[in-house]
Amino acid sequence: MGLPPPFFSMTAQEHMKHYGTTKEQLAAVSVKNRRNGSNNLKGHFHKEVSLEEVMSARPIVPPLSLFDCTPITDGCAAVLLTYEEKAKELTDRPLVYIRGAAQASLHSMSMNWPGEHLGDWVHLRTAAKRAYETARVGPDDIDVAETHDCFTISEIVEMEDLGFCKKGEGGPFVESGQNDFGGKIPVNTDGGLLSCGHPFGATGIRQAREMLYQLQGRAIRQVEGAKIGLTHNLSGLNVEHTILIYGREP
Amino acid sequence: MPVPGVPILEGLYPSTLDLYPFEAKEFNRIHPFYENLRQKRFTTTKCKKCGNTPFPPRVVCPKCNSDDLEWVDLPTEGKVIRFTEEVAGVPLGFESPLIHGLIDLGEGRKIISRVINCKEGQLKEGDAVKLAVFDIPAMVVEKRGGVMEERPRVFFAFEPIK
Secondary structure (H helix, E strand, O other), X not given: OOOHHHHHHHHHHHHHHHHOOOHHHHHHHHHHHHHHOOOOXXXXXXXXXXXXXXXXXXXXXXXXXXXXXXXXXXXXXXXXXXXXXXXXXXXXOOOOEEEEEEEEEOOOOOOOOOOOXXXXXXXXXXXXHHHHHHHOOOHHHOOEEEOXXXXXXXXXXXXXXXXXXXXXXXXXXXXXXXXXXXXXXXXXXOOHHHHHOOOOOHHHHHHHHHHHHHHHOOOOOOOOOOOEEEEEEEEOOOOEEEEXXXXXXX | OOOOOOHHHOOOOOHHHOOOOOOOOOOOOOHHHHHHHHOOOOEEEEEOOOOOOOOOOXXXXXXXXXXXXXXXXXXXXXXXXXXXXXXXXXXXXXOOOEEEEEEEEEOOEEEEEEEOOOOOOOOOOOOXXXXXXXXXXXXXXXXXXXXEEEEEEEEEXXXXXX
């Protein structure tokens, strides 16, 4: 099968058919993330886009257009992971711990999609449930999140299947600013994949770095008093999901 | 298969960018899948112990780990539930329009696969499609004594039923 765009375009079509998600709601994700990334000089793009620009951009694989897709980007990221005593030796800054983690995958997706339709990511819910259990928190405890917005539709489904809003309500959730600053849970505060670009592998580490800065209180776009954060990645053609939950306490 | 738009590769196949699996029996334990495709059969493996019939075909049952598997037929015709059409910016090695479909084959089987032999704007949701098997560049197997054998290969997609 070709690359991700056809698959996520089908996902968007199914989500729009089953829940009435609109192109404006998809565009809202792009506008928000490009705004969040506009002063992140480490990202691919440093410019905001308006809703009109996103809605009138050229199609890539309908209904996804240019700004619905993450760019192809080269990049790298690094994070230092160590045990508590060593970390205390190396830094005076407040420590950030990985509280919990989980992963779920399918063995293939061409004929084995487990959900009711392509917008129903059962394996993401499986990973999320396990991650919350290992971290001993629930979706309402998360103060800031970095999710895998490879396409605008991805972030909308992730809001639902990570438990931040009800299934099917991802579109209105992002359109009304609930996953932006001032809303229920700021997501992709450094621009996410749509603004920073997506070097495979490095993206997960970039997200970890943003979590570190958010929980230490020194992010460029800071979520006030962030204590618990969540990062999410998917890979393959949406066959695998990995979730990490970070906190100021282990 | 010429590489469109890259003159230096006209008439050549970039084997280092090979999109397709090795199908020769020396390299592939599910080689019967491709031999069956040549006979226009769409098949997969069924576990004789527990009955699990996954797709793609396996060499070990993912449910009960038995390796006592047999080959069974899958439906070769279906209806398009959803499809995507990519016209500009199609990846290297694919042709425009690049069409993918979510196809209901019946018997609880829904497959995401490419749809070929279809013009831009032609496909509609609900259209009937059937299995299409096409030739792809051969792979080369080196035998004892340095003898190079060309093994023709095929792959599958779906095409509209006229």
